[in-house]
Amino acid sequence: MGRAPTGRPTSFDIAYLAGVSQPTVSRALRGDKAVSAQTREKIERIARELNYAVDKNASSLRSQRSNTIALLFFEDPTPDESMINPFFLAMLGSITRACANRGLDLLISFQAMEDNWHVQYQDSHRADGLILLGYGDYQQYQQRLEQLRDQGTHFARWGSVSSDDSGSTIGSDNLGAGRLAGEHLLARGRRRIAFLGHADDHYPEFAHRYRGFCDALRGAGIDPDPRLQHDAITTEQAGYAAAKALIAMEVPFDGVFAASDLIAIGAMRALSEAGLRIPEDIAIMGFDNIPAAGLTTPPLTTIMQDTKGAGRRLVETLLAHIEGREPPDPRLPTELIERASTAPAT
Secondary structure (H helix, E strand, C coil): CCCCCCCCCCHHHHHHHHCCCHHHHHHHHCCCCCCCHHHHHHHHHHHHHCCCCCCHHHHHHHHCCCCEEEEEEECCCCCCCCCCCHHHHCCHHHHHHHHHHCCCEEEEEEECCCCCHHHCCCCCCCCCEEEEECCCCHHHHHHHHHHHHHCCCCEEEECCHHHCCCCCEEEECHHHHHHHHHHHHHHCCCCCEEEECCCCCCCHHHHHHHHHHHHHHHHCCCCCCHHHEECCCCCHHHHHHHHHHHHHCCCCCCEEEECCHHHHHHHHHHHHHCCCCCCCCCEEECCECCHHHHCCCCCCEEEEECHHHHHHHHHHHHHHHHHCCCCCCCEECEEEECCHHHCCCC
């Protein structure tokens, strides 16, 4: 079971302290699911206590791997110059920690969707696989995903699980979350509820949220009114424009479910400019629970996605593909975060 600890910590030292073999330590630090969760956690804890660092050169020579993962952010329109959706930015910490716990380097890159990003990494042996965050129009993005699969590139991505049967996509239960949002607004006395966000195959996550929302309305005996659905991408400006268009139609509504927090924040500005009070006249809620959602006036009710769990699950899924193992469950739960923007109607 290993040997007595030496000066500089090695995997043999960890094996000695953990009471396991050195190969078990190596497998555990790679995230191999063949090692029990209890043993893996014990080994990782001892490795942290010893400030153990994986010898990447030796490991790479044995496995013919670079022990590097490439994280690709795809640009999104934002009010500032970051061009990164704050929801995806929230995943960065958990992805970084998950890689560090497994002795992996993380290469972070910012990409425009039209770039030739899908051939730049694994083909040049810069990374063993890719994690993809952000995609814009899914119909265009899907062609790149098919190219990745055809060339044998290992990847994991955040998106709509229902739109991908390859086992490479991690995402929230958008259908259930949409239903939860609709039921919440109905419970607050709202009956004429608008949906702001695309509801077609170009944006499948939004589409599934809308379907779940419509299921909640029908469950309450309310037929969804197509006039109350307005397209919007994930930006404040798109939310503002969609809400302005909704108000201009002069179709009565008393609630809004926005497909993202950014859309909701833009919509709140349009409602305020129109003299509509939140929540007295219009209850509104978003989706994602980005930090800005708690800073609006009034604070925004939202659906929280598990960004910490998402980062870990993306790394676990990518490693499973690289090592030929069964990937973990692709769906993550969501949670309603209730704030003042959906106070009960009076």
